[in-house]
Amino acid sequence: GSSDLHAEVLVLGAGPGGYTAAFRAADLGKKVVLVERYPSLGGVCLNVGCIPSKALLHAAKVITEAEEMAEHGISFGKPQIDIEKLTAWKEKDVVGKLTGGLSGLAKQRNVTVVNGRGEFTNPNQIAVTSADGKVTTVSFDYAIIAAGSQATKMPGLAPEHQNDPRILDSTSALALEGIPKRMLVVGGGIIGLEMGTVYDAFGAKVSVVELSDGLIPGCDRDLVRPLHKRMEKRFEKIMLKTKVSKLEPKKDGIHVTFEGEQAVEPQVYDKVLVAIGRRPNGKNIGADKAGVFVNEYGFIPVDKQMRTNVPHIFAIGDIVGQPMLAHKAVHEGKVAAEVIDGHKVEFQALAIPSVAYTDPEVAWAGVSETDAKAKGIEIEKASFPWVASGRALSIARTEGMTKLIMEKDTRRIIGAGIVGPNAGELLAEAVLAIEMGADAEDIGLTIHAHPTLSETVCFAAEMAEGTITDLL
Numbered sequence: 001g002s003s004d005l006h007a008e009v010l011v012l013g014a015g016p017g018g019y020t021a022a023f024r025a026a027d028l029g030k031k032v033v034l035v036e037r038y039p040s041l042g043g044v045c046l047n048v049g050c051i052p053s054k055a056l057l058h059a060a061k062v063i064t065e066a067e068e069m070a071e072h073g074i075s076f077g078k079p080q081i082d083i084e085k086l087t088a089w090k091e092k093d094v095v096g097k098l099t100g101g102l103s104g105l106a107k108q109r110n111v112t113v114v115n116g117r118g119e120f121t122n123p124n125q126i127a128v129t130s131a132d133g134k135v136t137t138v139s140f141d142y143a144i145i146a147a148g149s150q151a152t153k154m155p156g157l158a159p160e161h162q163n164d165p166r167i168l169d170s171t172s173a174l175a176l177e178g179i180p181k182r183m184l185v186v187g188g189g190i191i192g193l194e195m196g197t198v199y200d201a202f203g204a205k206v207s208v209v210e211l212s213d214g215l216i217p218g219c220d221r222d223l224v225r226p227l228h229k230r231m232e233k234r235f236e237k238i239m240l241k242t243k244v245s246k247l248e249p250k251k252d253g254i255h256v257t258f259e260g261e262q263a264v265e266p267q268v269y270d271k272v273l274v275a276i277g278r279r280p281n282g283k284n285i286g287a288d289k290a291g292v293f294v295n296e297y298g299f300i301p302v303d304k305q306m307r308t309n310v311p312h313i314f315a316i317g318d319i320v321g322q323p324m325l326a327h328k329a330v331h332e333g334k335v336a337a338e339v340i341d342g343h344k345v346e347f348q349a350l351a352i353p354s355v356a357y358t359d360p361e362v363a364w365a366g367v368s369e370t371d372a373k374a375k376g377i378e379i380e381k382a383s384f385p386w387v388a389s390g391r392a393l394s395i396a397r398t399e400g401m402t403k404l405i406m407e408k409d410t411r412r413i414i415g416a417g418i419v420g421p422n423a424g425e426l427l428a429e430a431v432l433a434i435e436m437g438a439d440a441e442d443i444g445l446t447i448h449a450h451p452t453l454s455e456t457v458c459f460a461a462e463m464a465e466g467t468i469t470d471l472l
């Protein structure tokens with residue numbers, strides 16, 4: 001049948017993956033239609049993820065730094081937190097500027113944005129239903145699925161409690177509707193710990209319960225230890241190898257029962273943040289009508305060119321698998337658009353950086369010690385402790401550590417991990433080293449400004465080379 005619109009490249013979902021793919025395809029001369037169910041572009045990352053969380057973490061950092069400076073002779077009063085003003089800044093000046101900017105960029109490139117929920121109707125057509133029920137059909141030559149993911153709901157929660165406003169997910173936690181006195185974070189992964197950091201700084205008594213044997217599962221333990229130590233000091237309680245066995249919203253609060261190695265007696269919290277992972281949106285897009293295979297979890301498998309089992313349909317971002325990170329989605333989006341334009345490219349990152357923007361930050365990329373052990377890769381490592389960094393001392397944050405992982409014999413950098421303030425920024429140098437095949441000597445011979453935290457990367461490399469002179 002006939003369609004309302006035709007696209008050479010149809011992109012479903014306007015998150016970091018989707019808008020990047022759409023913009024790149026348009027820049028390559030394609031006629032692009034971008035479908036998004038929400039009025040604001042930018043997906044999870046810009047609206048309810050990376051960006052607003054970093055705005056709140058900045059506010060949290062200002063508070064904790066001011067608090068901790070008291071020990072070194074500078075005291076301020078108790079912070080006065082104007083939630084309305086803070087929220088307005090986050091929504092209007094931070095998120096609004098970025099999402100508004102995206103709309104402008106889409107217009108400049110003649111990318112047609114169709115607002116509404118898209119579902120494939122056949123392998124070359126999608127139907128988009130807008131909020132008022134109007135259906136627009138778009139036929140396409142190629143499609144890129146970038147429909148992202150959503151927070152996993154707490155299992156076993158009675159249906160009548162699903163919408164209890166005191167049970168938060170990351171989106172409602174970011175909305176910052178009041179600061180609870182006592183808050184439980186279910187899940188000790190990056191998102192839970194970042195939000196825990198925010199609420200702790202704002203005055204809530206925060207507890208964390210994590211099923212596995214450590215915070216940030218999957219990250220090397222030596223990198224997590226300084227964060228764990230600091231959180232243990234600041235937070236009310238951290239329970240590992242423990243799960244929530246019962247969650248009962250009552251008048252006086254959320255009653256929580258724990259089960260496991262470090263379980264405490266049943267507790268009552270004002271709010272509970274559920275941060276137990278994210279689920280891909282593969283099951284909500286009519287993929288079967290297009291013949292696109294979606295696995296049991298909702299992920300869409302793709303090859304290195306981001307192609308699904310249907311040759312003219314591609315998929316990128318959170319919906320294709322881990323790690324669920326914005327910068328991964330962005331790079332995959334470029335690959336998909338370029339492959340459609342006939343370029344011989346594929347997604348072949350040697351390292352995708354992961355960063356927890358907690359305090360301290362934890363950042364890692366490439367081969368970790370944990371990976372090396374599991375896969376039997378022979379490595380050498382060098383860890384530089386920040387107690388020996390002049391800059392770390394002068395900012396009173398000596399708990400940090402910078403670790404380089406090298407291939408045995410060649411001493412090529414194949415992985416890196418950093419914990420400490422600004423670890424996320426500092427990691428970039430190591431990621432570049434990995435991609436460029438640099439070895440420890442290359443980094444050691446590169447002059448780093450003194451005194452900076454970036455020197456710790458150089459010092460770790462010098463340790464590996466046996467040329468370090470100023471380790472205390």
Ligand code: FAD
Nearest residue numbers: 013015017037043044045049050118148317318324325326
């Ligand atoms: P998404 O951003 O999920 O976008 C998908 C879009 O598709 C959405 O806008 C959705 O509305 C739309 N959509 C879905 N289905 C349909 C449909 N049927 N019809 C129309 N539209 C549809 N990552 C980082 O790299 N760094 C961080 O610091 C970071 N912090 C985070 C903090 C939080 C609290 C959360 C929740 C996530 C964070 N992430 C972070 C993860 C990051 O947000 C995601 O990896 C990223 O947004 C994935 O991009 P995407 O393009 O795959 O999909």
